[in-house]
Amino acid sequence: MNAINIEDDDKPLRYSDSGNVHMDFHVATNTTIDFIIKNFGLEAMDQIFSRVGKDVYVDVRRHLMEGNAGELLKHWRHFFDRENADYNIDISDTEIVLTVRHCTAYHHVKNIVPKVSEHFCDQTIKTNNAMADGTPFSIDTEVTGPGSCRQIIRKRL
Amino acid sequence: MIPSDHFTRFYNEVFKFLESRGEEALTAYWLEISKSQSMLTLDLFRENGMEGMRQYWEHIRIEENCDMDLDLNDDRLELRMNVCPSLSKIQDNDAEPMERYCDHCAGWIGPIMDKLGYHLVYDVVDRQKPQCVMRVFKDKQKALESEKSAQLLMHWSGKLSD
Numbered sequence: 053m054n055a056i057n058i059e060d061d062d063k064p065l066r067y068s069d070s071g072n073v074h075m076d077f078h079v080a081t082n083t084t085i086d087f088i089i090k091n092f093g094l095e096a097m098d099q100i101f102s103r104v105g106k107d108v109y110v111d112v113r114r115h116l117m118e119g120n121a122g123e124l125l126k127h128w129r130h131f132f133d134r135e136n137a138d139y140n141i142d143i144s145d146t147e148i149v150l151t152v153r154h155c156t157a158y159h160h161v162k163n164i165v166p167k168v169s170e171h172f173c174d175q176t177i178k179t180n181n182a183m184a185d186g187t188p189f190s191i192d193t194e195v196t197g198p199g200s201c202r203q204i205i206r207k208r209l
Numbered sequence: 210m211i212p213s214d215h216f217t218r219f220y221n222e223v224f225k226f227l228e229s230r231g232e233e234a235l236t237a238y239w240l241e242i243s244k245s246q247s248m249l250t251l252d253l254f255r256e257n258g259m260e261g262m263r264q265y266w267e268h269i270r271i272e273e274n275c276d277m278d279l280d281l282n283d284d285r286l287e288l289r290m291n292v293c294p295s296l297s298k299i300q301d302n303d304a305e306p307m308e309r310y311c312d313h314c315a316g317w318i319g320p321i322m323d324k325l326g327y328h329l330v331y332d333v334v335d336r337q338k339p340q341c342v343m344r345v346f347k348d349k350q351k352a353l354e355s356e357k358s359a360q361l362l363m364h365w366s367g368k369l370s371d
Contacts (some may be wrong), residue, residue, distance in 0.1 A: 067214070067218075069214040073213050076272075077213040083241060083244075083245040087238055088221045088226075091237070100222050103222045104304075107305075109220045110303040131210070134213075134214065155210060175219075
């Protein structure tokens with residue numbers, strides 16, 4: 053089997069931020085998830101995440117479509133660094149594994165609101181699924197504990 | 210994780226979904242955000258008045274990388290957003306912008322000001338430009354007077370419970 057292509061085209065990410073990070077946005081995401089599910093159901097929330105994965109992350113998806121997982125890798129590194137998460141990425145011939153040991157988004161919300169939504173991590177699971185949909189890759193997300201997960205990119209067989 | 214940096218693009222998708230479900234859905238959502246934001250603002254505003262508001266938006270100016278002028282006067286707090294990072298990101302986005310994206314600010318801030326007895330005058334100026342002027346008054350007459358000079362005055366209909 054050929055190794056996963058993680059070529060970096062040396063172009064900046066489509067959305068690349070600098071400056072400060074406003075972590076309280078994660079609290080608004082938590083509020084939003086509970087509001088949408090309570091009023092419109094889980095399917096509606098999934099539909100919104102799917103639009104984020106497909107319509108917002110067009111460029112990451114384009115790279116995946118072309119058989120290149122490098123842009124998603126760059127995206128992960130950029131934003132997990134910016135949010136000061138504790139993570140590492142292991143790359144083998146058959147898979148790329150992002151292990152998040154301390155998700156700062158989850159823990160920031162947990163420190164502010166009485167209860168983190170039980171669907172908080174759906175933002176990752178469903179957006180990953182949408183980004184990978186119709187591409188040569190799958191992105192499987194396993195929540196391994198409160199504020200920790202593994203995200204695995206594999207080539208579809 | 211949807212990064213904090215990308216929250217507004219997620220917000221934009223939420224707004225488009227809710228708009229497709231009707232105006233009441235949008236209003237109810239902004240009110241829910243207002244309730245959530247109350248946790249971060251209500252005590253500060255109640256205890257410190259407009260100085261507390263200045264402190265909050267100064268924190269926002271720094272954390273959200275806003276090009277913003279903030280002036281606390283005897284009779285009002287005035288916020289001039291020169292370049293709004295939130296709308297700027299919506300305009301620099303591969304997904305379609307929600308046309309009324311700017312409306313959410315008054316949608317969540319308005320109910321908090323109402324609850325505390327302040328008067329919000331939110332001039333969006335132009336929904337296509339990432340700039341606006343927000344004024345908060347204690348005196349209702351002064352607020353009404355200020356409304357007359359607004360170019361695109363934003364209203365809100367949500368109300369926080371006591």
